[in-house]
Amino acid sequence: MDNLIIDIGNSRIKSALFRGDELVNESVFADLPSALLAWKKLSFQNCLVSSVKWTEKDLKIQLPFDFIFLKKDLNFPIGNGYGSPATLGLDRLAAAVGGWDLAGKGPVLVIDLGSCMTFDLVDENNIYRGGAISPGLFMRAKAMNSLTARLPLVELHEKPIEFIGTDTITCMQIGIWYGMELEILGQIQKYEQKFPQIKVFVCGGDAQSFESLAKDHIFVVQNLVLHGLNCILNHNVE
Numbered sequence: 001m002d003n004l005i006i007d008i009g010n011s012r013i014k015s016a017l018f019r020g021d022e023l024v025n026e027s028v029f030a031d032l033p034s035a036l037l038a039w040k041k042l043s044f045q046n047c048l049v050s051s052v053k054w055t056e057k058d059l060k061i062q063l064p065f066d067f068i069f070l071k072k073d074l075n076f077p078i079g080n081g082y083g084s085p086a087t088l089g090l091d092r093l094a095a096a097v098g099g100w101d102l103a104g105k106g107p108v109l110v111i112d113l114g115s116c117m118t119f120d121l122v123d124e125n126n127i128y129r130g131g132a133i134s135p136g137l138f139m140r141a142k143a144m145n146s147l148t149a150r151l152p153l154v155e156l157h158e159k160p161i162e163f164i165g166t167d168t169i170t171c172m173q174i175g176i177w178y179g180m181e182l183e184i185l186g187q188i189q190k191y192e193q194k195f196p197q198i199k200v201f202v203c204g205g206d207a208q209s210f211e212s213l214a215k216d217h218i219f220v221v222q223n224l225v226l227h228g229l230n231c232i233l234n235h236n237v238e
Contacts, residue, residue, distance in 0.1 A: 001237075004044040005229045006035075006067070008051035016226040017042060021101075021234075026223060032062060040064075048233035050090065050225075068236060070094070070229065077101070077235040079127040091225060096120040096128050098228030099201035102221065107195040110224065111184060113204035115139060119187055124195070134183065137206055140176045159209055181210060188218070 007014040013029040029035035047067035056069035070090055082088045099110040106122040119131035137156050145153040154172045163178055165171030191198050199217050203224035214220045
């Protein structure tokens with residue numbers, strides 16, 4: 001069974017073709033017309049669409065094929081024990097499902113490195129419990145620039161090799177990069193104390209910048225949300 005997974009963000013569109021649980025190919029598009037040209041060449045039986053830009057009603061007009069739209073009333077393969085489920089972003093839940101699916105069971109911690117850095121736990125009973133939300137890389141740089149009188153907006157193209165800054169810019173860059181890395185490691189350590197068998201997945205736009213964190217039970221899977229969306233689709237069509 002071939003599934004087309006579509007994840008529509010504010011500035012780009014990601015899609016992936018899965019054969020069962022196996023990722024066959026993945027694409028990124030700048031706009032919907034170019035995406036449609038590529039999708040018309042694919043053969044698939046089921047489709048799930050996640051969108052923060054267009055509603056389900058909008059997409060039913062624009063997409064020439066049937067699809068399931070990601071929303072809170074779908075059936076999810078894990079339970080939801082979040083204290084305020086109405087405020088839970090479905091992207092967080094999809095990433096958590098992706099980590100849980102790849103691990104095979106809980107406990108699983110998913111760390112998504114996007115505009116914000118989120119920590120999401122699926123416990124040993126396969127229940128989503130929540131976690132933490134923290135500023136991402138650029139948000140940290142933007143905050144220091146906008147909330148102070150003299151600090152510049154620094155570039156964050158790559159993590160500095162040295163951990164001791166020699167001027168204001170390198171001090172800020174090191175503070176952002178290593179502050180975020182040490183926060184990740186500190187959070188993982190706290191979860192490991194409570195859940196010794198936990199598996200950790202790091203995903204999101206900035207995930208590849210932290211590949212050095214990968215070890216026996218820590219996995220960097222940048223497209224984890226797509227895996228989670230595919231798992232959700234399979235759970236709703238089987």
